[in-house]
Amino acid sequence: MRLVVDLNKCQGYAQCAFLAPDVFAMHGEESLVYNPRAEEEQRERLARAVAACPVQAITADGLDGAGDGAASGREASDGR
Amino acid sequence: MVADYVDWLRREGRIVIVGASLAGLRAAETLRAEGFAGELTLIGDEPYEPYDRPPLSKGVLLGKASPHHTELPHRREIDAKWRLGVAATGLDLTAKRVRLADGDEVAYDRLLIATGVRARPWPKETEARLDGVFLLRTRDDAAGLYQRLKAGPRRVFIIGAGFAGSEVASACREMGLQVTVAERAGAPLVGALGGVVGAVAADLQTENGVDLRTRVTVTALEGDPVGRVRAVHLSDESVVEADVVVVSLGSQRNTEWLTGSGLGAGPRGIACDAGCRAFDFRGIVTDDVFVAGDVARSPHALFGYQFLSLEHWGNAVAQAEIAAHNMISPSSERRPHLWVPAFWSSMFGVNIKSVGVPPMGEELMITQGSLAERRFVGVYGFQGRVIAAVSFDSTRWLEFYQREIERGAPFPVEYLTVDRRPEGRKPVPADFPDPSLPTHGPTVTLSGYSPTERQLVFTPAH
Numbered sequence: 001m002r003l004v005v006d007l008n009k010c011q012g013y014a015q016c017a018f019l020a021p022d023v024f025a026m027h028g029e030e031s032l033v034y035n036p037r038a039e040e041e042q043r044e045r046l047a048r049a050v051a052a053c054p055v056q057a058i059t060a061d062g063l064d065g066a067g068d069g070a071a072s073g074r075e076a077s078d079g080r
Numbered sequence: 081m082v083a084d085y086v087d088w089l090r091r092e093g094r095i096v097i098v099g100a101s102l103a104g105l106r107a108a109e110t111l112r113a114e115g116f117a118g119e120l121t122l123i124g125d126e127p128y129e130p131y132d133r134p135p136l137s138k139g140v141l142l143g144k145a146s147p148h149h150t151e152l153p154h155r156r157e158i159d160a161k162w163r164l165g166v167a168a169t170g171l172d173l174t175a176k177r178v179r180l181a182d183g184d185e186v187a188y189d190r191l192l193i194a195t196g197v198r199a200r201p202w203p204k205e206t207e208a209r210l211d212g213v214f215l216l217r218t219r220d221d222a223a224g225l226y227q228r229l230k231a232g233p234r235r236v237f238i239i240g241a242g243f244a245g246s247e248v249a250s251a252c253r254e255m256g257l258q259v260t261v262a263e264r265a266g267a268p269l270v271g272a273l274g275g276v277v278g279a280v281a282a283d284l285q286t287e288n289g290v291d292l293r294t295r296v297t298v299t300a301l302e303g304d305p306v307g308r309v310r311a312v313h314l315s316d317e318s319v320v321e322a323d324v325v326v327v328s329l330g331s332q333r334n335t336e337w338l339t340g341s342g343l344g345a346g347p348r349g350i351a352c353d354a355g356c357r358a359f360d361f362r363g364i365v366t367d368d369v370f371v372a373g374d375v376a377r378s379p380h381a382l383f384g385y386q387f388l389s390l391e392h393w394g395n396a397v398a399q400a401e402i403a404a405h406n407m408i409s410p411s412s413e414r415r416p417h418l419w420v421p422a423f424w425s426s427m428f429g430v431n432i433k434s435v436g437v438p439p440m441g442e443e444l445m446i447t448q449g450s451l452a453e454r455r456f457v458g459v460y461g462f463q464g465r466v467i468a469a470v471s472f473d474s475t476r477w478l479e480f481y482q483r484e485i486e487r488g489a490p491f492p493v494e495y496l497t498v499d500r501r502p503e504g505r506k507p508v509p510a511d512f513p514d515p516s517l518p519t520h521g522p523t524v525t526l527s528g529y530s531p532t533e534r535q536l537v538f539t540p541a542h
Contacts, residue, residue, distance in 0.1 A: 002153040004132050007424045008394045011476045012431065025144065028429025029473050033139045036132055037149035061153045 001038045001046065001061045009057035016049035016058060024049065086410050089189055093118040095407065096178055096186055098168045099194030099334075100124025102132065103373030103396040107192050108158040110404035120160040121186055123178065126218060127165030134393055136222035137244050138426055141229065141251035147222035168195070171341040173360070176368065189368065190407050193338075193350060193358065194400065196374040197331035197391060202239070207301040212309040213325045216244060228324050229255055236260075237312045237322035239298050241268035243425045245328030246281065250427040253288050260291040260320050262298055262312070265513055273434070273470055275511030276444050277458060280451050280472065281427075288428045293318075301325060331391060333375050343369065349377040349389045354416035356403035372396065372403040378417055382485065383437050383467070392423045420482055421468075424475075430454055433475050436468030436485045443507035445492055448499045449474055457481065460510055461491025 003023070005016075012030025016023070023042055027033045038046050038060070050058045089095075095111060097104045100122045108120060124130075132150045139145040163180065170179035177185045199217035202208035212233075214225045229236070229252065236252045238245045241263035252259045265271065267278030268285060285292045293314065300313040312320045338345040343366070344359035345351075350371045351359040356378065358369040371378075373396040377389040398419035406414040425432045441460025449456030449472075457477050460468040466489045469481035477498075484493075492507045 002151050004152055006394070006397075007134070008422045008433075010424075027142070027426060028431060030475055031426035031429065031431040033142060033144045033426075034135075035139065035145045036135055036151070037146065059153050059155065 001040060001043060003036055003038060003058060003060035005032060005034055006057045009055045011055055013054050015052040019052055020045035020049040083410050090115060090408050091117055093189040094187060095190050096121045096188035097192045097194060098123045098178060099196055100164060101130050101196055103194035103400040105130040105152055106397050107194065107372055107400035107404040108160055109155045110401045111408060112158050113156055114405060114408060116408050121163060122160050123163045123168050125167035131219055136219060137216055137247040140222050141226055142254060147219045147226055169337050171338055173342055191368060192370045192372060192403055193375065194373040195334040197333050200329040200332050202327045210301060210303040210309040211307055212323050213301060215327050216248060229257065233257060233324040235322040236324045237320055238326045238328055240328035242271065242328060242330060246427045247425060248326050249285060249290050253290060260293065261285060262293045262296050262314060264297050266294050270513060273438050274444060276508060277470055280454060284428050284430060335375060349375050351387060352376050352378045354379055355406045355414045356399060356417055370403045370407050372399040381418060383440060390421050392421060394422050395419055420485060431473050431475060433478055434468065434470045435478050435482045438468040438470060439512055440467050441510040444510040445507045446504035447493055447497045448477060450501050450503060459493055461507060464491055465489060466491045
């Protein structure tokens with residue numbers, strides 16, 4: 001699953017790092033580092049992180065109200 | 081009549097977007113979200129679908145993300161025809177066609193240009209080709225650099241201490257690598273944040289073990305007999321042995337393909353109005369060509385109507401959304417692009433963020449925290465009002481300062497703030513370098529609009 005964090009919005013509340021620690025990590029006191037390609041088994045944790053973000057800074061495939069249908073066709077085209 | 085045209089365009093027109101990165105993708109999504117039902121084509125010179133670049137100098141080098149997997153999530157289905165891996169090479173404004181590198185031509189009714197910028201290469205080509213010399217802009221650049229860093233070079237040499245160069249230095253130190261950074265100015269980040277804040281960034285680097293050399297330039301890269309980089313020669317006549325060199329000298333706008341098109345495009349970008357419509361070289365606004373992202377420069381009401389080029393992630397998103405909306409809206413429903421500039425960076429575990437346009441600032445006040453603790457908010461003043469703010473590990477306060485910028489609050493600041501120290505009661509000179517001197521990629525380019533500045537001359541090709 002693809003995700004992106006709007007780091008202009010991010011204020012380092014670290015909710016995502018608690019809820020999905022394999023995807024998000026704090027680097028220093030308020031910098032966020034994350035993996036823009038989360039494993040499929042992280043979906044549930046990622047969904048919780050997206051919902052819990054106090055500033056709604058996380059956009060992830062199929063989790064932000066954007067159409068779920070968008071996600072399926074693209075993975076296949078990516079051979080890497 | 082005009083409304084009829086917009087209705088027709090929305091139903092069955094052809095929109096072409098040149099540039100398939102963040103701005104191009106977000107524009108495409110906005111077009112569809114706002115009901116564009118015609119034919120949509122995205123053209124990109126890289127063979128990859130839109131991916132995110134900020135992680136390439138941060139999470140990727142820290143081993144937290146793969147350089148091949150930073151593709152951007154899509155907000156919605158965009159049903160577009162993709163022409164990836166083929167650059168646009170020309171534009172015919174009269175025939176309304178984009179020429180491609182493979183000889184093909186794509187016709188449009190409305191065009192969005194979002195070709196962005198590229199890394200400025202090392203000027204000496206034979207030296208730039210040495211094995212071990214890297215730029216960092218694309219995912220291929222990042223993959224190559226990461227692989228080399230992982231192999232454990234003896235020393236990494238970084239030319240230019242702007243944000244990108246400093247982020248690479250930070251990642252290298254975290255990997256335990258020896259790093260030398262050379263900067264022409266007196267400190268890192270000086271072009272973007274001025275000398276006072278730059279001094280804090282300099283301390284941050286040296287305390288983290290970076291061998292920082294300021295007020296020097298690199299005069300030559302030396303290779304060994306098999307073409308691998310071996311040493312870096314500096315203007316102070318010192319020589320530093322290094323087996324990886326990262327050239328981080330800012331960026332160049334991708335406008336060469338528009339040469340001779342008649343569009344107001346040049347090394348400073350493509351001039352457009354507040355509604356993202358491109359100007360032609362006569363300064364007349366075009367009807368069907370729009371611009372967004374790093375390659376655009378547009379007037380901003382909050383900053384004296386100066387034409388600003390903003391190489392900021394957030395600007396690419398906001399301007400793409402405005403441009404897309406305006407492309408398919410009648411005049412009365414169009415919106416101006418009045419996004420307040422904002423960016424972030426992260427180095428040596430410190431989160432650096434800014435709002436407004438710091439390089440316009442004449443003076444600086446540290447209104448919260450302290451420089452010595454590297455946790456502070458600095459406010460920049462210009463002609464008696466607040467024009468920008470920067471925070472080190474204090475991001476939650478920035479929203480307040482953004483509102484101060486938007487309302488043109490007076491400077492020096494009169495209010496009391498949390499954690500105000502004696503050192504912040506008086507403004508000090510912000511200490512930006514003379515703007516007429518060349519500098520390593522400030523993230524905001526002020527390109528004033530004065531009749532005395534007639535530096536771009538258009539000579540038609542035919």
